[in-house]
Amino acid sequence: xxxxxxxxxxxxxxxxxxxxxxxxxxxxxxxxxxxxxxxxxxxxxxxxxxxxxxxxxxxxxxxxxxxxxxxxxxxxxxxxxxxxxxxxxxxxxxxxxxxxxxxxxxxxx
Amino acid sequence: xxxxxxxxxxxxxxxxxxxxxxxxxxxxxxxxxxxxxxxxxxxxxxxxxxxxxxxxxxxxxxxxxxxxxxxxxxxxxxxxxxxxxxxxxxxxxxxxxxxxxxxxxxxxxxxxx
Numbered sequence: 028x029x030x031x032x033x034x035x036x037x038x039x040x041x042x043x044x045x046x047x048x049x050x051x052x053x054x055x056x057x058x059x060x061x062x063x064x065x066x067x068x069x070x071x072x073x074x075x076x077x078x079x080x081x082x083x084x085x086x087x088x089x090x091x092x093x094x095x096x097x098x099x100x101x102x103x104x105x106x107x108x109x110x111x112x113x114x115x116x117x118x119x120x121x122x123x124x125x126x127x128x129x130x131x132x133x134x135x136x
Numbered sequence: 137x138x139x140x141x142x143x144x145x146x147x148x149x150x151x152x153x154x155x156x157x158x159x160x161x162x163x164x165x166x167x168x169x170x171x172x173x174x175x176x177x178x179x180x181x182x183x184x185x186x187x188x189x190x191x192x193x194x195x196x197x198x199x200x201x202x203x204x205x206x207x208x209x210x211x212x213x214x215x216x217x218x219x220x221x222x223x224x225x226x227x228x229x230x231x232x233x234x235x236x237x238x239x240x241x242x243x244x245x246x247x248x249x
Binding site: 060070127 | 140169171178179181184191192226228230239240241242243
């Protein structure tokens with residue numbers, strides 16, 4: 028099976044940096060995705076890691092360590108519009124994504 | 137390029153009825169996946185279609201079915217609706233598989249009374 032754990036909620040201040048962790052237990056997967064979902068909207072793609080290491084994309088970075096069963100999403104220079112749920116998902120065969128429950132991030136002024 | 141579209145956006149049905157939801161992928165995308173999102177269970181994979189063939193299926197009862205047409209448009213059907221089927225149903229399209237990101241549609245909000 029694939030247990031994926033993320034913190035339920037996090038709060039942070041505008042302009043700060045926040046790290047959202049994702050841990051998993053699985054026998055195998057192709058890669059790990061991060062999606063952002065604003066309330067009432069569809070998830071939107073943020074990043075994809077297939078190899079261990081850091082992937083940077085503007086204010087967002089994602090890290091993967093397969094040996095430790097661990098990933099994180101790093102958000103820098105937080106803005107109010109970053110208040111959303113962040114979903115970690117493992118990619119299995121044929122586009123099957125197994126999602127974690129998501130982390131609700133609230134950014135305060 | 138137009139995004140993924142889903143129709144209808146909102147639907148109210150009664151227990152025991154059946155429902156069909158439609159998804160049009162981004163032009164050129166041949167893979168369509170369906171997900172159910174509920175507050176209690178989060179986002180759960182239903183099934184995936186590629187070139188009219190179901191390649192993968194999640195752990196849902198046989199009441200949930202789908203199909204894909206030659207133009208890559210996809211439909212999912214839920215028969216004998218139950219109250220617990222109330223959810224947001226999302227479809228996502230992608231070019232191929234694996235490393236290709238999936239683009240989600242706005243979803244169909246199904247309420248079963």
